[in-house]
Amino acid sequence: MHNIILNRPLIFLDFETTGLDVDFDRIVEFTTLKVYPDGSNEIKSEMLNPGISIPPIATRIHGISDQDVRDKPKFIGYAKSLYDFFSNCDIAGYNVKRYDVPLMKNEFKRVGIDFNIDSHTIIDSMVIFHSMEPLERPRDLAAAYKKYCGKELIGAHSSKIDVEATMEVLDAQIKYYPHLSNTVEGINKFFSGKLPNWIDDEGKLITTEKGVVFGFGKYRGQLISEVIKEQGDYISWILESDFSSEVKQYLVKHLHQA
Numbered sequence: 001m002h003n004i005i006l007n008r009p010l011i012f013l014d015f016e017t018t019g020l021d022v023d024f025d026r027i028v029e030f031t032t033l034k035v036y037p038d039g040s041n042e043i044k045s046e047m048l049n050p051g052i053s054i055p056p057i058a059t060r061i062h063g064i065s066d067q068d069v070r071d072k073p074k075f076i077g078y079a080k081s082l083y084d085f086f087s088n089c090d091i092a093g094y095n096v097k098r099y100d101v102p103l104m105k106n107e108f109k110r111v112g113i114d115f116n117i118d119s120h121t122i123i124d125s126m127v128i129f130h131s132m133e134p135l136e137r138p139r140d141l142a143a144a145y146k147k148y149c150g151k152e153l154i155g156a157h158s159s160k161i162d163v164e165a166t167m168e169v170l171d172a173q174i175k176y177y178p179h180l181s182n183t184v185e186g187i188n189k190f191f192s193g194k195l196p197n198w199i200d201d202e203g204k205l206i207t208t209e210k211g212v213v214f215g216f217g218k219y220r221g222q223l224i225s226e227v228i229k230e231q232g233d234y235i236s237w238i239l240e241s242d243f244s245s246e247v248k249q250y251l252v253k254h255l256h257q258a
Helices: 056-062 076-086 096-110 125-132 141-149 159-176 184-192 224-230 232-240 245-257
Strands: 010-017 027-035 041-047 090-093 122-124 205-208 211-214
Touching: 010 056, 010 096, 010 159, 027 056, 027 076, 027 096, 027 159, 041 076, 041 159, 076 096, 090 096, 090 159, 096 122, 122 125, 122 184, 125 141, 125 159, 125 184, 141 159, 205 245, 211 224, 224 232, 224 245, 232 245
Parallel strands: 010 090, 090 122
Antiparallel strands: 010 027, 027 041, 205 211
16 A cells, blocks of 8 residues: 555455344455555455355355355354454454444454454545445445456455455545545544534535535535425435435425425
């Protein structure tokens, strides 16, 4: 990585799992890529027996079956060394805030280890992508890799390939958006702090002297009251897409008042 300054090691994290439920599903393959402040790195990649059956739909995505993991160790066999590996480090990845980190915390909890998320600063390349480019479709790691790195992602859904691609994406994002901080702390603060004039947590709706305006997209800076009157299709698109409930509730309320 060339564009980000590290004050302590940063671990890029990716899991292949039995499913998408962070409370129930288990890890079948993990890759952790630790990047040190001096630029060197250390990678750990292991396949695990999740202790539950891997559904066929999950196998179709990552190619790992019950047969493949039958003789592999369970998470408890790596838990202590993995916990120590994360000590005094920050965490990065693609969709790690909502998925990988909560799932890992639950895996640690099952074996009696309290993984304190608050001791790690977390930066998520997906949050950067979705926040800075809300109209971009598709929105997965392959799309981010193509946009920021200019290359096709070959071999996606292998945890090793995905974690290395995520490292490239984050480094490229810092260069792509010059106004972003080039430190882990600065990036985290930019995307997690709610400013006083934000109506929602992401700054999609912003209070100004002239009224509430959009903080993103092609109508950025325009009064929401005017867009509601003149661009009903755009409002409908927001209500049908994956925007936060705060944004949708505000728009529905003001649709009724228009």
